[in-house]
Amino acid sequence: MAEPSDSLLQRLLDAVGDSYDKTPGYLVYDLLSSVAIQLGELEQRQRDSALLLDVDNLIGDLLAAFVFQRKGITRTPSTFAIGIVQAAGNGTVSIGDLFETKSGIQFAATATVAVVGTGAVPVRCAAAGAIGNVPANQITQMPVTLTGITGVNNSAPTHDGFEAESDESLRERYYIAMQMPVTSGNVFHYLQWAKEISGVGDVDVYPLARGVNTVEVVIIDQNKQPASETLIAQVQAYIDPNSEGLGNGQAPIGAHCYVISAEGLPVNITVQVQKEPGYTDADVIQHMQSSVGSYLKSIALKADYVSYAKVGEAVLNSEGVEDYAGLQLNGGTTNIAIPGKHVAIVGGVILA
Template sequence: MEEEQSYEAILERMLDKVPADIDKRENSVIWNALAPAAAELAMSYIWMNQIPTLAFADTAEGEYLERRTAEFGTNRKKATAAVRRGLFYGENETAFDIPIGSRFFIDDLHYMATERLSAGQYSLTCEELGTKGNDPNGAILSLNTIPGLEQAIMTDIIAAGEEEESDESLRSRHYQMVNEPAFGGNISDYRHKINAITGVGGTKVFPVWNGGGSVKCVFIGANFLKPDNALVASIQEEIDPEVNQGQGLGVAPIGHVVTIEGVEETSIEIETSLTLENGVSIRSVEDNIKEICDQYMHDLRQMWENESNLVVRTSQIEARILNVSGVLDVADTLINGQSANIEITAVNIPMLEEVILNESTP
């Protein structure tokens, strides 16, 4: 089809319809008149060929995927701003209150004081959306003149900033909505409702976990890490507020007592022995090995929602390490001191704590 409607094919068909006694050679009057039209028609066919691709959820991208999934009630999660804790001190390191709306900067990022948490402690909301606002820590500088302020420090994350949801994540949630009908507080209903909340990367639902009418929902953050307490509390309030639980004051059905929790972390320590190429040292490969081990943990966390229990496998670790340049062999791999695979409980995720590398003699 595409070959039949190419620029060359269209132009040739147009010239074939011109009488033979007229000069049709390249750069003749008739050729110069028809060539631009043939080019525009070819472009039209190219766009027409894109219509089926953009019309169906399995191949649509960007705006067209959003429009398709929105027809079924699944909307793309927007990027959010990081909210950080700021500590402010006056003379003699005493807690110091600042005006709401005061602006600060660190590492080319700007933050605004949006809420007073306690004496000298404020929520600082990043003015740029996305995950970059989660990173900086330490001393921050004021963009306003605040008499009496001696020191300002940014510390922990109150609410992690998130990037706009990717096409693949949106597509996955759309298929989940279509293929697992949600109704009246069934498992799919809870998964759809919680997964649609910004900051959520996946949910496991445990019905009747504490007797009839009880439901526990455990979720992982959109960054596939343990979510912060503020997000857990916010989702609890939206689904089934702790005050008068089970009375239908949230989106949970009347009679369902719902407990919302975030995933817990299981620390993973990896120890292994390496046989290295001549001239290669442990120091030269350790950063790459730590990076791929950390990526393996991340890959497992991405699978968390759809796996009953995650398993950290020695074979996977060794196979990935063998791909590191300079490594000839891997042996005696231990995970948390054991030579066997480690199975993670259903509500936990693996977090790499340490990688210990020993060198073997070739």
């Protein structure tokens, strides 16, 4: 049996006259102890229920239900990475034929292709999410032999495999809908529409960018990198197909919307480091890229400069770095301005 709350039990006992024996082991104390346990459970349920009224306390399905019931916003789903493989031989690759990496990540053909010598086959990953974004020259196997096809390889990375929208992003979209007046194709409306497409990480809107009745929507992907042509096309088709302004998408009639990707602004790093024992230069560079990359993601389409001091902090906090000196960003020792319609990304890292 659960123990009653001492403070609650004492309040109950204090409400009973002193003419009754209220010491442990006697009837009044034992009865009120049972009551205190039940009331304590009810109080806890009340506190738990109150927490559910604050969106900042919610995660997962509870968060998704909360924002849908209030604003009709749904979590954007995960997507399947796509790409092109070059099949060699003389035969036919049919829709659904499988190719895979050495680690077993499978890709299915999305078109039937007659291969004569070589042929480009569009593929889609069998599993949703970032797992399908594999580097070049990784899709080299066929789990099932295809008649006449002797080999396969992807000369370019696959792309646009995105995870389902994070709680943080979903909560941010809820706040945008609550705090920014979305109406009649205003700036906030274009922001909302673009973020409704899976894989869009952030958005900037430029009214009248190409003249009267025009809007430019600048997007980056979920990884806070320049968006692919595929993702750009999806957002374009959703808001204003072919930028015609005919009202065939979300944008109102007469509004010509042009969706573009933010241009990448590489931040090249040169620095002297004192490595911690057991770390190679390659290890440090990899960890530095990750640490600086996390900082740059946090300011993507939000800040107008890259902070020299913040990059230095990220370098120092990189795994394997004991200390550093002589930090240069793009050859200088000052903040780097980020022009409009650009996103800062990690460039080269050189250990001087």
